[in-house]
Amino acid sequence: MEARMRSLRFSVSSLVLPAVLGLALSGAPAPAPAFEMGPDGVLTLAPMLDRVTPAVVNIAVRASVAAPTNPLFNDPVFRQFFGLPPGAEMPRKTVLSAGSGVIVDARQGLILTNRHVVENAQDISITLKDRRVVRARLLGSDAGTEIAVLQIEADGLTQVTFADSDRTRVGDLSVAIGNPFGLGQTVTTGVVSAKGRSGLIPDGYEDFIQTDAPINPGNSGGALVNSRGELIGINTAILSPGGGGNVGIGFAVPSNIARAVMDQIVKTGTVRRGHLGVVIQSVDPAIAEGLGLQRAEGVIVAEVAPGSPAERAGLQPGDVVVAVNGEASDSAEVLRRQIGLSPVGDTVTLSVLRNGRAVALKVRVSG
Template sequence: MTHRCWHPTATLGALALGIGLAVAPLAAPPANAFEMGPDGVLTLAPMLDRVTPAVVNIAVRGVVVAENPNPLFNDPTFRQFFGLPPGAELSRKTFLSAGSGVIVDARRGTILTNRHVIENAQEITVTLKDRRVLRARLVGSDPGTEIAVLHVDADNLTEIHLADSDRTRVGDLTVAIGNPFGLGQTVTTGVVSAKGRSGLIPDGYEDFIQTDAPINPGNSGGALVNSRGDLIGINTAILSPGGGGNVGIGFAVPSNIARSVMEQIVATGTVHRGRLGVVIQSVDPSIADTLGLQRAAGVIVAEVAPGSPGARAGLQPGDVILAVNGESSDTAEILRRQIGLSQVGGTVTLSVLRAGRTLQLAARIGA
């Protein structure tokens, strides 16, 4: 049976702590890609020399708490009968786990990683490529995108340039950098296999980049870069038969989503989801045929809550939302992500089909 395999020593959970940081301007992009080595061999080594110091190993020490598996021990009468102290005994277990992270702001010591890497962490330690060991502090995390932000205090850090992941294309070369199985920094290569993957995070805001660059447990939170060394994604999950290792299907959170989440976490310590206040449904072939649409794409509005951002924008039941800010909204899942990741209080332009006419409606995103 095929299933999704996250980091083997961490599960999805919540942990958030805010500190007052600001996001520095992004570094200028590096200027090279593949190069010919002195022996005539085509190599990525010069690019990796620039990028790999920005990828860190993360060690986590924490405690997980679970109730006694026998429910009778939670019964006060049972406990009294057998002379047990009052109150249900909780099983506490210390765990150690390892993952990866990416320095994206050297001046302020900001590191991106995955939420499941640092879940239930009591102590987070970051090891740099130059072997410096630093104590890290959790700034905040977001279960909807699996992104977490860490902060370290250190000088002479190296940061990685965040690419515009929307410009990434299927077939682009990829390099995954991380700490698989705790072995230490490792580099693997592949291509962008697909874009817009979803279904990995229940109720999440997903738009995963799929790659065949080998990603294994411990790579979580590491860098997925293009041939220029620009960060296009944060390695997050693999699809693996029987819970084994990599079979060429890995997933990374796009850098644009990671950047958006990071900016909110750095500013407030948490993430606020945008909303329109409407009930929606994807346009399927039967709806498309009823409405006379040429293809089954778009999102039909079933209900509009009175006084909601959608109502104030002029949305009406029966409207078909085609795009947000010019980006196609082919399914309800895509529209939910587009609105959910939009800045609360900001304004978006909705392309709406109504009675055969295409309208442009300005909607202010609510919380």
């Protein structure tokens, strides 16, 4: 029953009236202490935010979506009776919505946001701090990570600095910046509550950062930054009882994943998933005992497809993959993400345990 009361919500704000657009600030991002003492003796985050918030913009989207229709319109007999030709497009309507985005490359005008913010977009407008409104072009999006990349042409842009999200720790200060409910730019604070969350996107490539910094509808695509004002994630979703507002469980796509997806989209306009050609399973205590491993860690290879990149590299059934390029492969989901987000054509090094011996194998990732 409790599970039924919970709903995962992407935090995009859909508006019936034209979107209420907030403002951003202006300045140059730079590492700064988490808190500083203001001239009046007040402990504050304001100096850091003055440098960071210019990179967070408000996004207004005009999108075309399918209009609600009677289910009978999907019945072929009904359609034939009323003279509706097979395959005829169903009625559509135009909706307005608002979200957030983060400028990550001022020179090229690149903005990271969420895919669901700009899905089916016919027109995308970006509002900056100085109240300029500029049109944006969608370069591409990725359903597997919920990341989209926009591009604008404007002078005087400021970009946020990427952090290495792999080094983010549970307990680190986190600051969420976005446009909740179309109110305008809003800042909330909290901590990183957990890392490595998955299961939010069906068949997705997930490694979400969880934070208790309040994230609400409209924050989608906004920035999650650390105490130095560096980007550690793109705010994406919230978990809330009964589809309500924030209860302190929000999720952000780690900046390392967002950056990898962006690089592929900018180069090719799309994201190609890497694969090895193997069937894998997480090592549990029973498997570890059967293999004589000291700990239940890594991913066991159950099958290797003939002619696959894995076979060409010498990977064998029974091998246990424990790391990719030095990054631990703690589960089958992690290994799938590591390979899936590796650029097709790149060569990765697999750290493998084979019959109690450590083996390093170089594999060329295929698409």
